[in-house]
Amino acid sequence: MHQLDDKTLVSGQILPEQVAGLKSQGITAIVNNRPDDEEPGQPAAAEIKAAAEAAGLSYCHIPIARGIGPADAEAMRDAINGAEGKVLAFCRSGARSTYAWAVAQAGEGRARDEIEAAAARAGYDLAPVAHLL
Numbered sequence: 001m002h003q004l005d006d007k008t009l010v011s012g013q014i015l016p017e018q019v020a021g022l023k024s025q026g027i028t029a030i031v032n033n034r035p036d037d038e039e040p041g042q043p044a045a046a047e048i049k050a051a052a053e054a055a056g057l058s059y060c061h062i063p064i065a066r067g068i069g070p071a072d073a074e075a076m077r078d079a080i081n082g083a084e085g086k087v088l089a090f091c092r093s094g095a096r097s098t099y100a101w102a103v104a105q106a107g108e109g110r111a112r113d114e115i116e117a118a119a120a121r122a123g124y125d126l127a128p129v130a131h132l133l
Contacts, residue, residue, distance in 0.1 A: 001025075002094060002122035004101055008080055008087050010094040010122065016043055016051035023055045028085030031076065033097045035063035058083060064096050068103045068129055077104035098124040106133040 001011045013034070014022070022030070030052050036044050045061045052059035060079040064072050080087050080101070089097035102115045112133045119126050126133065 001088060002098075002124070004098065004118050004122050005105075007083070007085075008089065008101055010097040010101065010124075011088060011090045012093045013042060014048065014088070014090050016047045019048065019051035019057065020055045022088060023057055026086050027057065027088045029058040029060070029079065029083035029087045031079045031087060031089040031097065032059070032061045033064045033076075033089055033091040033100060035065045038065075038092065062100065064091070064100060068096075068099050068132060072100055073103040073107055073132075076100040077107060080104065094122075095124055098122065099126065099129045102126050103129055103132045 001009045003009050009027070019030070030048065032045050032048055034042065049059045049061065060075070062072060062075045062079065076089070089101060091097045098119050102119055105115050106112065115133055116126050
């Protein structure tokens with residue numbers, strides 16, 4: 001997991017059996033940015049959701065296949081702002097989740113250089129979404 005800000009962390013794919021452990025790390029909400037069936041062997045969104053609910057975590061599925069649109073950024077912003085505590089957003093590598101977070105942050109007026117610095121500290125380059133910041 002890579003921390004983007006005080007509330008938001010990103011990671012690559014998580015597994016249902018890892019969800020209970022996330023709660024013990026202070027995660028209160030999971031945002032899944034992967035479309036189902038993106039690649040073979042990937043757990044379905046419903047599996048992650050069931051594990052999250054069983055662990056007492058909130059869950060939001062915002063599948064992003066190509067590009068970050070305004071609705072994706074708004075949904076990401078709502079999911080993060082609506083969470084009671086720390087949010088873990090995941091996708092295949094963490095990049096799409098970072099992009100969605102970045103565009104959502106820009107929409108809230110956060111300075112571009114702060115967003116880019118936070119993403120860089122987490123190991124992500126925002127060049128693919130720089131035009132949206």
